[in-house]
Amino acid sequence: MNTDLLKIENLSKKYSKNLKESLSGAAKDLIYSGVGLTRAPKKLHGSEFWALKNVNLVLKKGDVLGVMGHNGAGKSTLLKCIANKIKPDQGTITINGDMGHLIEMSAGFDGVLTGRENVTLRGRILGKKGKSLSSYVDAVKEFAEIEDFFDAPFQFYSSGMKSRLGFAASSVIEPDILIIDEVLAVGDLGFRIKCYERINELSRRCAVIFVSHSLGQVARMCNRGLYLEKGQIIYDGGVQQALDLYQEKLADVATRKKHVTLNPELISMNLWVDEVSHIATNAKMEYGKFIGLTVDISRLIRNSQIRALLRDASGSVICDWNSKRVGNEWPDAFSSLEIHLGRVELSPGAYNISLEIMSPDGIEHLCLSEPIVFKVGGVYYSPLSIQRSGEWIFKNSIL
Amino acid sequence: MTSLFLSVNSGVELAKNSIKKQFRENLFGYLWVLFIPFIYAFCFLIVKQSINAGEGSSIHQEHMAVFRAFVGMSFLQLWIQLLQDTSQVIRKRKNFLRSLTIQLDPFFYSILFEILISLIIRMVLVYGAAMYFNFPIPKNVLDHLMLFGCAFLIVGSAFFIGMLILPWASLFGDFKRLISSSVMPLALLSPIFYEPVVNPASPLYWINLINPIAISSSIFCELLFRHEYLYLNSFFIWISLPIIFFFPLVKLLNKQLPIILERLG
Numbered sequence: 001m002n003t004d005l006l007k008i009e010n011l012s013k014k015y016s017k018n019l020k021e022s023l024s025g026a027a028k029d030l031i032y033s034g035v036g037l038t039r040a041p042k043k044l045h046g047s048e049f050w051a052l053k054n055v056n057l058v059l060k061k062g063d064v065l066g067v068m069g070h071n072g073a074g075k076s077t078l079l080k081c082i083a084n085k086i087k088p089d090q091g092t093i094t095i096n097g098d099m100g101h102l103i104e105m106s107a108g109f110d111g112v113l114t115g116r117e118n119v120t121l122r123g124r125i126l127g128k129k130g131k132s133l134s135s136y137v138d139a140v141k142e143f144a145e146i147e148d149f150f151d152a153p154f155q156f157y158s159s160g161m162k163s164r165l166g167f168a169a170s171s172v173i174e175p176d177i178l179i180i181d182e183v184l185a186v187g188d189l190g191f192r193i194k195c196y197e198r199i200n201e202l203s204r205r206c207a208v209i210f211v212s213h214s215l216g217q218v219a220r221m222c223n224r225g226l227y228l229e230k231g232q233i234i235y236d237g238g239v240q241q242a243l244d245l246y247q248e249k250l251a252d253v254a255t256r257k258k259h260v261t262l263n264p265e266l267i268s269m270n271l272w273v274d275e276v277s278h279i280a281t282n283a284k285m286e287y288g289k290f291i292g293l294t295v296d297i298s299r300l301i302r303n304s305q306i307r308a309l310l311r312d313a314s315g316s317v318i319c320d321w322n323s324k325r326v327g328n329e330w331p332d333a334f335s336s337l338e339i340h341l342g343r344v345e346l347s348p349g350a351y352n353i354s355l356e357i358m359s360p361d362g363i364e365h366l367c368l369s370e371p372i373v374f375k376v377g378g379v380y381y382s383p384l385s386i387q388r389s390g391e392w393i394f395k396n397s398i399l
Numbered sequence: 400m401t402s403l404f405l406s407v408n409s410g411v412e413l414a415k416n417s418i419k420k421q422f423r424e425n426l427f428g429y430l431w432v433l434f435i436p437f438i439y440a441f442c443f444l445i446v447k448q449s450i451n452a453g454e455g456s457s458i459h460q461e462h463m464a465v466f467r468a469f470v471g472m473s474f475l476q477l478w479i480q481l482l483q484d485t486s487q488v489i490r491k492r493k494n495f496l497r498s499l500t501i502q503l504d505p506f507f508y509s510i511l512f513e514i515l516i517s518l519i520i521r522m523v524l525v526y527g528a529a530m531y532f533n534f535p536i537p538k539n540v541l542d543h544l545m546l547f548g549c550a551f552l553i554v555g556s557a558f559f560i561g562m563l564i565l566p567w568a569s570l571f572g573d574f575k576r577l578i579s580s581s582v583m584p585l586a587l588l589s590p591i592f593y594e595p596v597v598n599p600a601s602p603l604y605w606i607n608l609i610n611p612i613a614i615s616s617s618i619f620c621e622l623l624f625r626h627e628y629l630y631l632n633s634f635f636i637w638i639s640l641p642i643i644f645f646f647p648l649v650k651l652l653n654k655q656l657p658i659i660l661e662r663l664g
Contacts, residue, residue, distance in 0.1 A: 023570055026662040030566045033655050080661075085497055087657035099500060108495030112420045124412040125501055127405050170498070 003096060005177050005207045006059035006082065011091035013077055013231075017047040029087070039089075051077040052231040055091070059177065064208040066222030066239055068215075068246040070253070074231040075211045079103060079179050082209065097176025097206075102167065104181075109166065111155030115146065118154055119169050126173070136172060143198070144168035145191070164191060171198050178202055180210045196221070215243055215349070219380030243380055244348070250313045251282060251350030251375050257315075259354070262368040267355055269295040271372045279374060285344060287378040288389070293339040295355065302330050304366060305358040308339060311371070313350040318385045324362065345388045346376045403504075410508025417513055432520050439472040440465055443592060462532040463624055464592075469528055471591030471616040473521045474549075475582065477514070478557045478612055483578050484510045485561025486568035489656070493663050502653045511558070518550055525619075534623040545622055548638060549615040555641035556611035562648045569659045589613040595621065595629055608633045 016022040032039040044050070052074045059065060067075050080086045082093060083101045109118045116137060123136040141150050144164045149157060157165065180199065199221065202208070212218055218225065218239065225242020227235040227249075235245050270278040273289050285291070293308060308321040321341060341353075352371035359366055381387060422428035444465050488506045489496065496503075529536060537543055568574035588606055590596065595617035596603045607613035607630065614630045614637060621627045 022662060026570055026658055027567075029658045030570075030655055033658065034651065083500065084657055086661040101500065104494070104498050108492075108498040110416065110420060112423050113416055117416060117419070121412050121416050122499065125409045125499060125505060129408065166498075 003060070004058050005061060005095070005097050006057070006209075007092075007094040008055055008057040008082070009092050009094075011052055011055040011057075011078075011081060011088050011093065012050060013052040013074075013081060013086065013088050013090075014044060014048050015051045015077075017049070021046050021048070050231045052081070052088070055231075055233055057226070057233070057236070059207045059209065061176075061207055063224055064203045064210065064222045065224045065226055066218035066242065067209060067211045067226045067228060068213075068218060068242060069228035070249065072230075073228040075228055076181060077231075078228070079181050079209065079211055082177075083179055095177065098174075099177045099179065100170070100173040100175030101179035102170045102181065103179060109154045109162070112153055114153055115144070115150040115157070115165050116141070119165070122169050139172045140165070140168040143172060143194070160188070160191075167195055171195075171202065173202075174205065175202075176206050178206050178208045180208065180212075182212055215246065215380060216347070216382055216384065219243060220382065240379065244377070247313075247349050247375065251373065253313075259352075259371050260368065261370055262365060264367065264370050266299045266367040267295065267297070267357060267369045269293050269355060269369065269372070271353060271374065282373050282375065284375040284377050287344060287346070287348075287376060287387075289344050291341050291344055293341065293353070293355070295337045295339065296335065297337050298335045300357060301360065301366070303360040305360065305362050306337070306339075307356040307358070308341065309354050309356055310341075311352050311354070312385050318351075343389075344376055345386060347382070347385055347387050348376050348378045348380055349385070350375050351385075406502075406504035407508050409501075409505035411512055413505055413509035414512035417509065418516070432517050433524065435476050436469055436473040436521070436524065440469040443468040462534075463620070466528055466532050466534065466623075467594075467616070467620045468591055470525055470619055471589060471612065472586070473525060474553050474616050474619075475586055475589065475591065475612050477517055477521060478553050479578060479582055479585075480517070481510070481514050481554060481557035482561045483575070484514070485558055486564050486574055486578065489565065489569040489659050490663065493660060496656070496660060503656060504649055504653070507558075507562075507649060511554070514554055518554060522550055529623055537622065537626075542622060542626075545628070546619060548634065549619040552611055552615045552634065552637050556637050559641040559644060559648075562645075562652065565652060566655050566659055570662055585610070585612060590617050597629065611637050 016025060029039055055074075055078065067078065069075050077086070079101070080103075081088050082095075083099065083103060084093075085103075108122075109115075113121070119137050119140045120133065123133045126136075128136050144150070144161075144167075146157070146161050146164055149161055150165075154162070154165070178199075196217075199208070199210075203221065208221075210218065210221055222239045225235070225237065225239035226233060227242045227245050229249070235242050270293065272278050272292050272294060273285050278294075279285065295306070297304075297306075306323040309317050310319040312318050321339060350373060352373045354371035355367070355369040356365075357367035357369075358364065425431065427434070447461070447464055485507070488503065488510065492506055495501070526536070537546065564574055586592070588603070589610055589612045590607065591612075595613065596607055598604055607617070614633050617629045618634060621629050
C-alpha cells in the first residue's frame with residue numbers, strides 16, 4: 001500500500017516586516033510554549049502578512065513534486081516548515097519516515113576543521129558509527145572529488161569546493177522524504193550532471209520536494225507540479241500544466257515590466273506568424289511556426305544597422321539577427337522592411353523581441369524599440385531556451 | 400535510550416572538534432584555563448601584601464586568602480564560561496541547526512564534556528594549590544563528596560541558568576553583554592577576596608545564599624581551612640535544581656527551537 005509519507009493540513013505561516021514586531025511575536029510564542037500552550041493567531045497585526053495560507057498537501061512514495069512560484073510566493077517557507085526549521089502558525093504537518101534535506105548544505109561546516117573532520121562530525125550526528133561512518137566519509141570524499149583538499153581546513157576551499165562537499169555530505173543519505181531547495185547550481189557542468197544523477201537516484205527510492213526557478217530542472221526531474229502564489233496553492237497536479245501556469249505568470253510579469261528604450265518613436269513594428277497574421281503583444285504561438293517582423297523604417301537614416309534582439313523572460317538576450325551580417329543596401333524608395341526571423345524553435349515560455357538601431361557606421365546608438373512580448377507553448381524537454389529541431393536523416397551506408 | 404546514546408555520542412564528537420578547534424585557533428590552546436586564575440591570584444597576592452604591609456597577619460592567613468582568591472576566581476571563570484556557552488548555543492550553532500535535522504541535545508552534551516575537561520584541570524590545580532599551601536586534604540568520603548558537590552554545583556547552576564535564559568539570549572544580544580559585564584560584580588559579591596559572611600543581619604549573607612559561586616567557593620575553602628560546612632540548604636537546592644529540570648528543559652527548548660531559528664533569520 002502506498003502510504004502518505006507527508007501530509008500537510010491547513011498550514012499557515014505569517015511573517016512580520018518589522019523586526020521589533022517579529023521579536024515581540026517570538027517572545028509571546030516562547031512564553032506560550034513555556035506554559036504548554038500554542039498561540040494560534042488568526043488575524044494579521046501591524047506589518048504582518050501571510051507567507052503561507054491554508055496549504056494542504058499529500059506526498060506519497062514516488063512523487064517528485066516541483067514547487068514553483070515567484071520570489072516571495074512562499075516556497076522556501078513551505079520547505080522550512082516541513083523541515084521543522086520554523087514553526088507554523090496554524091495547521092499540522094505529519095511525516096511518516098525519515099527526512100533529508102538539501103537546504104543550505106555547506107552551512108554548519110567549521111572553517112578551522114578539515115573536510116574530513118566536518119564530514120565525520122556530520123556522520124556522527126546522523127547516527128552513524130564504526131564501519132557505517134567510515135563508508136559514509138569515503139562515499140562523501142569520492143562524490144565530492146576534491147582530492148587532497150578533503151584533509152585541508154574547510155576555510156581554504158574555493159566556493160565551488162565548499163558547495164561540492166556540502167552537496168556530497170547532504171546527499172549521501174537514504175531518506176524517505178527528500179527536500180531540495182535551489183541547490184543544483186553547484187560546481188562545474190560535470191559535477192552538476194553528477195548531482196542530477198544523484199537526485200534522480202534518490203528520488204526513485206523516496207518522495208521528493210524540489211524547489212527551483214529553473215523550469216528545465218523541474219521539467220526534467222518532477223512528475224508533479226505545484227504552483228504557489230502569495231502563500232497559496234494555485235495549482236497542484238501534472239508538472240506540464242504547472243509549468244504552463246508558471247510561464248503564463250512569468251509572461252504577465254514580463255509584459256508589465258518597464259523596458260529600457262531609446263528614441264522608441266523612431267520605429268514601429270509588427271510581429272507576424274506564418275507570414276499572415278500580425279499578433280498582439282503577449283499572444284501565444286506554437287513551436288515551429290515561422291515568424292517575422294514588419295518594420296516601419298521611414299524615420300530612420302538610410303543604411304542604418306538594424307539588430308533584432310530576442311530575449312527570454314529573465315531579460316537575457318538569447319539570439320540576435322543583424323542586418324550588417326546580411327550586408328543589404330537600402331533601395332532609394334522604401335518605407336518598410338520585412339525581416340524573416342525563421343522558425344520559432346524555443347522551449348515553452350515568455351519571450352520578447354525588440355529592435356536596436358545603430359548609425360550606418362555602427363558607432364552611434366540611435367534607437368531601442370519597445371519590445372513585443374510573446375509566448376511559446378508546447379512541451380518542456382530541457383532547460384535550454386533555444387531548441388532546434390534540425391533534420392535527422394537515416395542512411396543505409398556508413399561514411 | 401537509543402536517541403540518548405546517539406545524542407551523547409554526537410556530543411562527544413562535537414566536543415572533540417571544539418577542543419581541536421581551540422588548539423588550532425589559539426597558540427596556547429587549553430592553557431588559558433590555567434593562566435587566568437593564576438593571574439588573578441598573583442595580582443591579589445601583590446595587592447594584599449602591599450595593603451597589609453606591617454599589619455602582621457600570619458603566613459597561614461595569607462595562604463588562606465590567596466587560596467580563597469584562587470579557588471573563587473577559578474570557579475567564577477568556569478561559571479561565566481559555561482553560562483555564556485549554554486546561553487549562546489543556538490546563536491553559535493544556528494547554521495549547523497539549519498543545515499541538519501537535529502535537536503539541541505548533542506550541543507548540550509558537547510558543552511558538558513568540554514566543561515568537564517576544564518573542571519578536571521581546575522580541580523587538579525586547586526588540589527595542587529591546597530597541597531602547596533599545606534591545607535589538609537580531607538580523608539573521609541563525605542568531605543570529598545562535598546568538594547565534588549561544589550564542582551557539580553558550579554557546573555549545574557551555570558548550566559541550569561544558561562538553559563533558562565537560552566531562548567531570550569538567542570533573541571536579544573543584551574544577555575551576552577549582561578553575562579560578560581557581570582564578572583566583576585559577581586567577584587565583588589562573592590567571598591573571593593574576603594571571608595564568607597555568616598551574619599544574617601548583613602544583606603551580603605542573603606545574597607551569598609542565592610549566589611552559586613559564593614556557596615561553592617565558601618564550602619570548598621572552609622572545608623579545607625576549618626572543616627566547616629556553610630550555606631548547606633542553598634547548596635542542596637542548587638544541586639537539586641539542575642538534576643530535576645535538565646530533561647524537561649531540554650524538551651522545552653527543542654520545542655522552542657523553530658521559533659528561535661525563524662527569528663534568527
